[in-house]
Amino acid sequence: MGSGENAIYAKVSRRLVPFLFLCYVVAYLDRVNVGFAKLQMQADLHFSDTVYGLGAGIFFIGYFLFEVPSNLLLTKTGARIWIARIMVTWGLISSAMLFVDNAATFYLLRFLLGVAEAGFFPGIILYLTYWYPAQRRARIVALFMSAVAVAGIVGGPLSGWIMQAFAGRAGLAGWQWLFLLEGLPSVLVGVWTLYYLDDGIRAAAWLTEEEKSVLERGIAAEARGKPAMKLGQVFSSARVWLLALVYFCFVMGLYGVSFWLPQLIKSTGVKDVLDVGLLTAIPYTVAALTMVLVARHSDRTGERRWHTAWSAVAGCAGLIVSTIYADDTVIAMVALSVGTAGILSTLPLFWSLPTALLTGTAAAAGIAMINSIGNLAGFASPYLVGAIKDATHSTATGMYLLAASLLLGGMLVVCAVKRAQPDLAVEPA
Template identity: 45%
Template structure:
């Protein structure tokens, strides 16, 4: 009996050691890279959506109507859409260090310069340039993660990255409310000017740090042992070998793949939900009966907390079951139901927070899941370009939604019609992925 016990332990020890090595390796990669990228994404969202808080005073000072504000929000997506694919392809060629540095320094500088706007056309120009500067950051990071993590870990690691959006919402609401309440006419500047300035400068600094801190590929990671680098390479090679022989490898081939456009429709649900969550939440809460700016800031954080927790649970479930389609469709359905209920409960701030939380679940969980699908069947330039195409096409909805919501609000005095349209588009996007993405491809 003693001999059989020793034989069992001898067989088991290498397996335990291998598992410990794998987990230790990816834990080290996550701490090294994801901690910094998480911080960068927090800054990205702070600088992108702080206009939703600034608008409470900005519209009056610049003479903007709700429709004009909605147009300015939407102009962000023109340059963003046009430059997504080129920027993502460029990252594949020159690496993440140079790409992230360029993007962050430009967007931080433009966001800071928004503190000195005095006319509507300057607001429109700044939003357009900000979108062009930020183009490629999100799809570029998704591509960058595929250089380090195999498919079985991708939804979970993407969800952790997306927690930065939740963190930006959780931090940004109270922070923006604090700045707006306490920096009125400090040194002769408006509170919204201080908001843009104080939240823009850190992005410039982080961009410079990114150039020296990030590592482009695992084989260049001197902070990993040779064994750890080989482990990552082997996992990625195994994944590449499991792809079908006819998996798209060239951009032109990916553009002919209908799944790219189905996934673009699915991805569009995320920025559409984000339009409500990121650009109109303070206004919705104010209309529900909350007047204090600081209270609006704190209440605006609640939907992000709910969405973040739900995303972690849903993304883990999706990875464990290697199932994407139903997880995505159910997440978007929650968002659609939340949007519909919001039109009926606009004068109750507690109910409004609940509805915004359902929209937040769709926003975060759907984003974490959708991006685990393309790298499983695209490779090479098709992966870089395809991810960029999916991202840029999906942002068309983000371009149209603020214009429609702002116009509807100006004409009717209510968000109801626009929000119902959002609910319909989000639900349709979820069904498109459920039907249009083959089960065997989405679960690889």
């Protein structure tokens, strides 16, 4: 590939990736800040670990039910308007979490938050297929998804500070201020989306006609190499269901870390809520660097499955070791860093598989279906860990369950998922 083409893609990346990254940071923060709120909220409202786990996970029921319709609506209305709508509504609902005073309102608002956010992540993954061909996509998705890690880096200390510094102000508890102050940025960025994003290459006024032609040829060439699949076939495709199962296994690990990491760190003997927040930044910092480096290497070599599988193995090993040494803060933090890096590295590598196989409306439905089914693990994971903790008074068994899920996902990728395309290697842009 020529340097001129690489320069065009670099221009697209400078325009899109930082903004989409910001969108995902605020999205993920609003999705998982309930994990930090738990440190105060659970005692204030007298919630058991089972109630907390169910409330944290019920988000994904609403997410599951509305994911595919949301992504199909995105193809009808355009990415700019639909993504803006998603962000504004979830920001308002996230802020409204400050009004939770019993289990019923906790469940209701978490469910509505899932409904509001449904379609955001698969919508962005679909949106990136409008701009980048498959051989360039893993590193771009990794840069976008490193927002998950950065949300942990920023969100941990920020959440800890908010709950400590604002506790009692205006008659609100620290966890209430947490939901309010971390929900409002989503509303503001959602409004900004209306003015910043373009629906696709042709609508981008910041590109020349020649640049648009180069990008459109790349997308058209990739589309010709994909098998045609009607919308109805997506829901009966064994390949799509297999990919959904693999993603379910990886998401089990992801939300095990996302929702329980503050509690796991606290259980090692760290008591101060701000210290817990600061320490959560360490695993996410390691993960942010690792996932981009692994995805870059995968793009350069054109190999997807083994990169994904070994990342899953690292995630599995990290959870197991952190559980065995749960009373040793240093060893547990090292293990959690390895585990978090492995878990997060599986995600952008995984998404290079379905986006290399699907196109058009089938891509919108297929990506949303895989993501919605996979994210049911976001319901199962915190609920199971919470229920197990209530029954055994320990998170150990729950962590072993999540580790086994990651290992299964890695094995399925190697043994059952055929390589999407024979040659995905690309020169670095």
